[in-house]
Amino acid sequence: MDKKKSTLSWLMEWAKPYKTNYIYSVVFAIAGVFCGIAPYYGITKIIIGLLNNNRELNYYYFWIGICAALWVLRYLFHGISTSLSHRSTFAVIAEVRKRLAAKLVKLPMGYLMDTPSGTVKNIIVEKVDSIETTLAHVLPEMTANLLGPVCIIIYLFAVDWRMALISLITVPIGLFCYMFMMKDYEVKFKHYVDSNKHLNATAVEYINGIEVIKAFNQSAASYKKFTDAAKEASGSAINWMRGTLPYFSAAMSVFPAVLVGVLPLGSYFYMKGSLTAETFVLIIILSLGIMTPLITVMSYSDDLGKITTVVNDITSILTEDDLIRPEMPVKLNSYDIELKNLSFAYKDKTVLHNVNLLLQEDSVTAFVGPSGGGKSTIAKLIASLWEVPEGTVFIGKTDIRNIPLEQLNTMIAYVSQDNYLFNDTVRNNIRMGNMAATDKEVEEAAKQSGCHEFIMKLENGYETVAGGAGGHLSGGERQRIAIARAMLKNAPVIILDEATAYTDPENEAVIQSAVAKLVQGKTLLVIAHRLSTITDSDKIVVVNQGTIEAQGKHEQLLDSCRLYRDMWNAHMEAKDSEGECQLSNIQSKTEYSGKRLE
Known part of the structure; x- marks a missing residue:
């Protein structure tokens, strides 16, 4: 099996049998995003109507109805998209687990002896579960939430290229924060994952050895190996969050602040007469509509940073060398x-x-x-x-x-x-x-x-x-x-x-x-x-x-054979001792019963 395949190649291979479902999921997700963005245009028309002192109620009823219908369609399409992607993803997860289980049977015992059972369990259960977010959410929703803003930006450039550029002023700043967040992200996350693997393995060992721990009066606090593993896992999680959370929070704060540039500069252009009130309102409302999908995309950055490590762990088992055997049965003349x-x-x-x-x-x-x-x-x-x-x-x-x-x-x-x-x-x-x-x-x-x-x-x-x-x-x-x-x-x-x-x-x-x-x-x-x-x-x-x-x-x-003779003599002595112990126990029980009868 190819050990050099990329993370994307593995994900596409696993998802391939459900390709049609994923395509429909993306299509419905895109439709849902557009239905979520389109009401901003309807709101723009309502505000412009108010600015123009339009008193026709049917005009407002029409746009309010359009906005309401689009919001309903947005959640309907999102639900269909999510249902399709999850149905396929859970099937993929089941198939990957079957592959892992089938692979373990084909591996030499050396691999299983060298790999703690807690680590294998963690990969088959927790790690395989981790691909659910990427396939069921990131694939359809990130695609849709990127396409929607791109279409709005193209439309804004057609309306007023100056205001289109201004509406994007927070994007490079947010991306700059995001780049800092992703610096060494995979290394930090891998350390977090490795420490949790160690904790899983140690926890399994601790549970299996609980009888010995109790017999020798050892508590969890005194079981140094376990407590050290727990501290390491906790420390790696804190370090990972400490290194990424400030930049993520900054990016999430900067991205929505689009009005910081649009309002003052738009007002300036309006006062100079190079921007109409209708266009100004349209750009304000639609620029807000750009950022909502982009924030959704940013929220998946964490999962994108993790997925390579997750897939590498899963494929570390799938790409192990099997016991090499032919497939065609052979005829044996005897069983010597x-x-x-x-x-x-x-x-x-x-x-x-x-x-x-x-x-x-x-x-x-x-x-x-x-x-x-x-x-x-x-x-x-x-x-x-x-x-x-x-x-x-x-x-x-x-x-x-x-x-x-x-x-x-x-x-x-x-x-x-x-x-x-x-x-x-x-x-x-x-x-x-x-x-x-x-x-x-x-x-x-x-x-x-x-x-x-x-x-x-x-x-x-x-x-x-x-x-x-x-x-x-x-x-x-x-x-x-x-x-x-x-x-x-x-x-x-x-x-x-x-x-x-x-x-x-x-x-x-x-x-x-x-x-x-x-x-x-x-x-x-x-x-x-x-x-x-x-x-x-x-x-x-x-x-x-x-x-x-x-x-x-x-x-x-x-x-x-002297060794065999020594082993035999030792065995017979042990049997004699065992017999004497059994006889002594029988005599003790008899004497005790006799005393009770007396």
Whole structure:
């Protein structure tokens, strides 16, 4: 996508499907402006009639009726223009948001990890909303309000060129003030926007971390990062207004002061006999009519100063490089996964070093190893959540970079340790795995993943709203729903990235049984921190410091890999300690119950 397009080019591209509506909007806006200016001529005729001592009432009724009709038409045409422009603009806003949402799906995870969610939300919601003023108001109304005064000025020059020039005497002074206002306007506004982006991102971080803040008795005032961001946003807004408001106020004061030149000089010409009373009155009234539309134009200067920054923010997402994939689906002979010379670095930190590995179809491959060793990174590269920068990932002997993203997403079910649930019903959250699934199929998947029983205990069963990110459910419950979603998808490749991290031992056994059924005919990759859950895997791969340290069956690794043996011993000691704690808790409860019975 062209990153060098101008702001106007972007706006025209977005508005192009509604071009006809915008043209009609401009036409009606122009008609409305002329209907607003024309009564000044009618008022002139009435005043001239009074000066000429015209006592025919019908004459005054006629011009009063004309003025009244024109004022009614002015608001009618303005309403039609506004309706057309807003209808089109809201459609444009919806389309731009759809583009942004579709774009986010195509971007590598690196972009989303480096960009705070508050910033992305600010662009999709607030920034996109900001184009409403430009398209719905500035485009039709500024065009009309510029054209109207130009026509009046041409008419005044035809009547008396001297008075026409005098009536424009305040325009250069007002424009001079306006030029000072616009000096460094974009820079100041960009600083204001950037500080608000930072505040948005910090606010989201603050809300997400409120549990920790409360637990450690941290108030908003003591949360320095948030308060600093709030002060910076406030300061940038004050500096922006302080630098522009005086000049804007001066321009707004100078523009209407047209009579400062017209009255004294017009009176002089009238006294000298070079200007008739009728012409003098006409010029006074029409010169006032010039300034009203020009003041309206000036009121939009603020929006014109902002729009470049707004469009740049929106297009910063739209012009990001996609994950490059073909569009035509490819035929795969198998779902074996092979990694060849795979390396990966996050910023300046190398995470994977020349990894070579084969994950066979119809088998379970488990990744184990210390935290930060690269297990999840390999899983994300296989799922194309990251672009493969060096080396190759093959599925069925086909480079995943040659597989369309939609096809790849269809064939892979990915369940991470951070399971996100939408603010929707439990049923619909599970159905995300297969939108065509029946209620019975959804419930069957829930039973297989061990979550049917707790779902039925919820207030509204499967119709219970999970809450944003599944906040109304425990971590283990969210994990089981996410696994049910993956089961319902029935994809040939399944990746469980520590997906049972929050599952209790009782339900873990249920899930392991379900996973055993799930693997038939599929390629299953499991990343586990509980080694006891993967001892029956077809292959266990020890990932350490970005390399494959060892691979084999459980018993083989206990003999041949010291790291795996140490991890296993530590895991078993932890399980023994956990068992002792559980036994102690049971004994304590029994003793307490006994005392109560006594």
